[in-house]
Amino acid sequence: MNESALNIQGVTKKYEGHLAVDDISFEVEKGVLFGLLGPNGAGKTSTIRMITGITLPDEGKIFLNGKRVDGSLTAGIGYLPEERGLYKKMTVGDHLMYLIRLRGFSTKEGKKMVDEWAERFEIRGWWKKKIEELSKGMQQKIQFVAAVMHNPDLLILDEPFTGLDPVNSNLIRDEIKRLSSEGKGIILSTHRMEQVEELCEKIVLINHGKIVLRGRLNEIKESYWDNEYLLGLDQEPGNLEFGGMEVREKTAKGHWKIKVREGVNTRDILSAVLKSGVELHHFEKSLPSLNDIFIKITGKSINEEQ
Amino acid sequence: MRKIRIIAEREYLSRVKKLQFILITLGAPILFGLFFLVVGFIFSYSGDEKRTILISDPSNILEERFEASTITEATFRQGTTAELLKIKEEEGFDGVLLVPAVDSAMVRDINLRYISEQRLDIDTDLNITGYFNSRMREWKIKQLGIDEDLLASLNTRVRISSSTDLVAAASESEDDAVDEGSSITPYVAGGIGLVIAMLIYFMVFINGMMIMRSVMEEKVNRIVEIMISTVRPFELMLGKLIGVGAVGVTQIFIWLTLIPIILFGITLLFGETMTAGAQGMGEAPQIDEATLMGVLSELANFNWWVISIAFIFYYLGGFLLYSSLFGALGAMMGDDLGENNSLSLIITIPIVIAIYIGVVAVQSPNSTLAVWSSIFPLFSPIVMPCRLAFDPPLWQLLLSGVLLIAFTLFIVWFSGKIYRVGILMYGKKADLREVIKWLRNK
Structure with a gap:
């Protein structure tokens, strides 16, 4: 078994009488791409917000690299939120530098990290351009860079492919695979099953705040054959x-x-x-598709609104 | 703390670097002057309608002379009302003014009659009665044979010069006390107070709205999603408040350094025209230069250090207080600006009331209303500056300051709670009940 990047144990979150996340536990290993699946409103974003320390779990513990982190914002996590945006009036360079400094890096350290990614994604030429001058796809690339540039141990990507054209989609996919093979812990959260089937090795499937399915993707599929x-x-x-x-x-x-x-x-x-x-x-x-399995378990397609 | 600093730095630089900032900062004093001119003009505006009237004055009180400002031409005729109305029709007068026959100088009441198609407006009414009153007085003086110089000596010009410096006042002789300059002191002090209060009012308003817009923008653009995994919402809000607040302080510094320079310039300019005037045409100055120089020398007598520090303090207090409320409101708002407009109106009500109280406070700076409003934290950022130049007692300044700080801290904390939940809430309208729920959230 690979080393654990993230371990969450019995995490529960209530909002005004409604149980958003109900006693969820799972582990994300380094180098094993992990899929966090579920229909909209199942509790994925609530779970992620607790992992990233934005909100505090009502119950349960969260460990990052074996260290308890619940409730603290840590630079050890890179987070690409589902709903994401950038300051339109800032230039690409200023923006990336701003974010990396906020993560606790000095201007000098930050510059080195940002430069490396600018090279890799070939965005050097865009350095002085304002965000609003970029195409939607370009902006998404910048957002991805913003999430990963500080070299976090755990990367949480919430619907990373929405709105991307095929070229950039492939670029990001390759990047995700590369980061995973380098031994990063990666959580891919999505309701798009085909992406999960293509990328993820292990998954958990959440519905109504509870885990309804977990394990290695191929084993799950075999068992539902x-x-x-x-x-x-x-x-x-x-x-x-x-x-x-x-x-x-x-x-x-x-x-x-x-x-x-x-x-x-x-x-x-x-x-x-x-x-x-x-x-x-x-x-x-x-073998059945994940969607077929989901329908079998819940009686509903994963893309249906709850 | 480091994060707040970085955020504040960005907020500050992104605003100060804009051309708009320079224009507004340099343009504000000019705009301000214009604003006062326009307001002054509006209030002093009297009707621009001019009319011609026909006057019947059997006792010849007016001696065929009528020079009220809203009347361009007055023609005197004798005759019955019917005859006069006929002349009015034929010769196209706007109205007919009938003065009754007066037989004695002892008469106390006179009823003038004005006949016209147009209803008598307030302006013309006051104009005619006022003018007639003064002419009646002249006529009576003549009729009664009173010596006009004797009459004039009944009037005494009374002025008051005030001093808060009790020690100096005790030692000065009676002659010293008659100081031409100090009689205009309250006016100059009031002027300074109003200008500062107005500046604070506008800055709190403009910057508060700026904060609200910027919070909404961050929410709508979903930048906030990226930010909050790195910084706490409260840090984000504080950084924003500090950054934008610092923009205001920068403006104040620029104004405080600019204004003395401008005043110095004016002094030089008018100093020269005065000597030029003396050499040339002699008298007949267009502006009362002595008054102007008096005002300028008055300005030098105020305790500018106290005023400057208080200016910055009350600006910051008012700004933080109202802007954090505006920020919380921005976080509550959905994607469209109109939704919570009624709430933003409620927030602005105290500021607007404060500026009205401020105007009153300038006239009577030690009235109960002025004193307590300048201590009450929702009003004090605007009312206290109005009283500043009148040397309010130290205990009032301290109480007002301490209350403002405490209340502002509370409001910033309170707004922070709303802000924290609000910025991550989408698609749901946040009504008051919802907000109360947020406040209860851990």
Whole structure:
């Protein structure tokens, strides 16, 4: 097991009689991209605000690198909030310097850190431009830099890809992967499941302030596997003959999704295909998407409003 | 503390570096002068309508002369009312003024009659009655055969010169006390008081609104989301207050150094025209230069150190007090400015009342209203400066100062609580009930 970057234990937060976060515990390891999932209003932002020390948990403890931090603002965390903005009238350079000085670095130290990121994201040329002169995508890049430039041990990214064009989206994705491989603890909070499936190794899923699912992504998917396979065939799968097969649907890619009875294995399916003489060009175990799993647990899609 | 300093520094520099700041700071004294001129003009404005009237004056009290300012032309005719009205129609007069026949100089009441299509306005009414009164007096003096010099000697010109310096007053001889300059002291003192109070009033208003706008902007732009994971909301608010407050103090410093320079300039200028005037045309000065020089020498007699320090102190007190309220309001506001306008109006009411009390305080600086208003913290930042040049007792200054500091600290703390919750609240209108809930939050 990797070293722990963040450990939260039994954290609870009440707002005016409404339980926003209800006894949540989880651990984020260094170098393991961690997904914090849940529909809007599930308690993700409330949880994050306690981790970053913006609010105090009513109950529970929060440890950063093994040190208890709840209620303190620490430069050990980099936070990219979901709703984010910058001072429009400030220049890029002034703004980044302002934020890094607020995090407790001297002008000289800060300059070095900011410079490094300016180089990496190729924003040197924008140094003297005002924020309001930048495109939306550029502003988001600056916001990302602002969140990570002080080299924090734990990075919390709340919906980091919203509003990004594909080019910048890829840039940020690569950056997240790189930071993770460097051994940073990273929490990716989102309600966009496809991003999580692509990036995260471990997840917790929150609904109504409670954790409803947790663990390694592939293990979760395996455990919710419903004996489904995807077949790419040159004709209708109706000709295949073996017991207990059901055709579910034809996917957008033209594959057939089939469900087999418990106990039927890959070998049985393939031999049936061979016997029928049908041409096979794709064969895959069809794992459920996170959204499917979420629907299974809560009866609702994750993108529906609560 | 370091964070507050960095925030304050940004708030300060981002404002002071603007061209707008320089323009406003240098332009304010000029604008201020203009403001007073305009107000003076409005109050001294009398009707610009001019009219021609026909006067019937059987006893010849007016001796065919009528020189009231709203009347351009007066023509005297005799005749019945009907005849006069006919002449009015034919020759196009605006009105007819009928003076009754007066047979004795002992008459105490006279009823003039004015006939016109237009209703008699206040201005013309006062104009005619005032003028007629003085002419009636002349007529009576003549009728009664009174010596005018004798009559004039009944009038005595009374002036008062005041001194708060009891020791010096005890030792001065009676002749010394008759000092031409000191009779204008209260006016100059009042002027200084009003100018300072007005400056504080405008600065508190403008800077308070500035704070409110800037808080709202941060909330709407969601900068605050990025900021609060780094600094505490209270630090953010304090930094902002200190930064913007320092902008005001900078302005005051600039004004305090500029004004003596301007006054010195005026002295030089008028000093020269006076000598020039003496060589040239001799008398007939357009402005009463002696009065002006008197005012200038009066100005030098005030305790400018006390006034300057008090100016800055009361500005800061008033600014912090009201701006933190404005800041809290800004945090409560949603994305649209109009929403809580009624609340911002409520906050401004005490400042507006204070400036009215200030005007009264200048006229009677030691009245109960003036004294207690200058101690009550919501009013004192504006009312006390009005009384400053009148040398208020030390205990009042101290009490007012201590109360202002204590109350301001309380309000800053209170606003901080509202601000803290408000800036992170979106999409929800914050009504008073909501705010009370926030105050109860840990």
